[in-house]
Amino acid sequence: MKILVIGQGGREHTLVWKIAQSPLVEKIYCAPGNAGIAQIAEPIPMGNDFDELADWAESTNIDLTVVGPENPLAAGIVDVFRERGLKAFGPDKRAAQLEGSKDFAKQLMVENDIPTALYRTFVDADEAIDYIKTNNTSVFVKADGLAAGKGVIPGRTIDEATQAVKTILVDKAFGDAGNSVVIEEELIGEEASFTVLVDGSYCLTFVSSQDHKMSHDGDTGKNTGGMGAYSPAPVMTPELHDYVMERVVYPTVKGMANIGCPFKGVLYVGLMITDAGPKVLEFNCRFGDPEAQVLLPRLKSDLVPLMMACIDGTLDQLADVQWHTEAAACVVMASGGYPNPYQTGKIITGLADASLIDGVNVFHAGTKQDGENVVTNGGRVLGVTALADDLKSAIEQAYRGVSAIHIDNAHWRTDIGYRALSRI
Ligand code: AMP
Numbered sequence: 154m155k156i157l158v159i160g161q162g163g164r165e166h167t168l169v170w171k172i173a174q175s176p177l178v179e180k181i182y183c184a185p186g187n188a189g190i191a192q193i194a195e196p197i198p199m200g201n202d203f204d205e206l207a208d209w210a211e212s213t214n215i216d217l218t219v220v221g222p223e224n225p226l227a228a229g230i231v232d233v234f235r236e237r238g239l240k241a242f243g244p245d246k247r248a249a250q251l252e253g254s255k256d257f258a259k260q261l262m263v264e265n266d267i268p269t270a271l272y273r274t275f276v277d278a279d280e281a282i283d284y285i286k287t288n289n290t291s292v293f294v295k296a297d298g299l300a301a302g303k304g305v306i307p308g309r310t311i312d313e314a315t316q317a318v319k320t321i322l323v324d325k326a327f328g329d330a331g332n333s334v335v336i337e338e339e340l341i342g343e344e345a346s347f348t349v350l351v352d353g354s355y356c357l358t359f360v361s362s363q364d365h366k367m368s369h370d371g372d373t374g375k376n377t378g379g380m381g382a383y384s385p386a387p388v389m390t391p392e393l394h395d396y397v398m399e400r401v402v403y404p405t406v407k408g409m410a411n412i413g414c415p416f417k418g419v420l421y422v423g424l425m426i427t428d429a430g431p432k433v434l435e436f437n438c439r440f441g442d443p444e445a446q447v448l449l450p451r452l453k454s455d456l457v458p459l460m461m462a463c464i465d466g467t468l469d470q471l472a473d474v475q476w477h478t479e480a481a482a483c484v485v486m487a488s489g490g491y492p493n494p495y496q497t498g499k500i501i502t503g504l505a506d507a508s509l510i511d512g513v514n515v516f517h518a519g520t521k522q523d524g525e526n527v528v529t530n531g532g533r534v535l536g537v538t539a540l541a542d543d544l545k546s547a548i549e550q551a552y553r554g555v556s557a558i559h560i561d562n563a564h565w566r567t568d569i570g571y572r573a574l575s576r577i
Pocket residue numbers: 270293295302305337338339340341344366376423425434435
């Protein structure tokens with residue numbers, strides 16, 4: 154098979170790495186890819202023109218296109234490919250609204266009695282501010298649309314929440330993604346995420362994982378795309394797993410089919426485990442990043458037939474998925490300054506040495522080739538990942554990998570997995 158992967162981050166490097174292990178695969182292309190991806194897939198220098206990409210896929214006889222990030226999914230790349238008879242993995246535009254519009258997701262949850270925080274949606278800033286003043290509780294204010302993980306602002310006081318509404322609705326800090334805001338009550342607890350492959354109706358669960366969204370140790374600092382991840386996540390007990398399947402995953406998948414938007418692809422459920430049980434914080438319509446970096450190395454089965462089965466609606470025939478028993482940890486090395494503005498073009502050294510460490514894989518996120526050198530080209534630069542017998546060893550090995558690498562001014566969290574370790 155010839156496979157095209159769309160995207161350029163750590164998740165896509167991990168996807169390409171896993172796909173390359175499939176005996177079914179003859180050649181992998183990536184649009185646009187990064188320096189790490191280019192070692193295993195041929196980079197295709199193409200932008201966001203879906204028709205152009207589909208033309209290229211048609212003339213190159215691509216058998217499967219795998220879409221990594223949410224933006225092309227929400228913009229309808231799968232619809233364009235499907236209309237041409239090309240197989241593309243991921244939800245179509247209507248189903249991707251589950252991530253693309255927080256209001257859409259909240260309505261679906263309410264209609265299907267899925268546990269989530271109480272909320273209201275506003276397009277008018279004055280009405281939103283009135284609500285905040287009347288309600289007077291700690292809230293989270295969220296841009297309705299896609300904002301690269303940055304559109305969620307805590308509003309723990311009336312002033313903070315009012316400012317958040319102004320930032321989103323008046324200053325348009327996230328552009329059209331902030332044409333409306335969702336204001337929801339703050340939930341207290343430990344976060345966990347849940348990843349499921351869905352073929353429109355059948356659901357196949359991945360092992361558990363958890364990321365660290367905050368930029369600095371102790372879950373302090375600013376919200377980021379994710380500074381590290383680990384799998385398994387001990388917070389997700391078998392009882393919680395069953396509860397989430399029954400109360401969240403099945404009703405979501407059925408609810409989407411009932412409104413004529415069958416969901417095919419990766420359903421990622423972000424949860425808060427509260428004293429009153431798990432409640433949904435968000436849905437994503439693709440693998441988490443950096444969660445993919447710890448989930449895919451643990452998958453023993455071939456990913457390619459699983460993705461094909463999601464498209465064809467035959468996932469039930471592949472229910473016997475095999476997993477490696479080892480645990481995985483990923484430490485993200487980020488550019489100095491990230492998630493605030495940061496410099497790029499810094500030379501990265503030690504990549505080969507890190508890869509020689511037992512169980513370590515270095516997945517590239519924001520990198521590019523510059524002559525002989527691999528240089529930084531994004532906020533999150535590398536996902537240094539390790540697989541080992543248990544979580545503690547996986548974390549230690551991942552940090553050994555980090556120690557072998559040098560990037561001027563880089564920063565990373567030194568406490569990845571601390572909540573999990575305290576539970577074990
Ligand atoms: P989201 O993109 O909606 O998952 O929000 C990003 C992050 O903000 C989550 O991972 C949580 O850490 C936090 N968050 C969002 N909504 C809430 C909420 N209702 N209560 C507490 N924390 C929240």
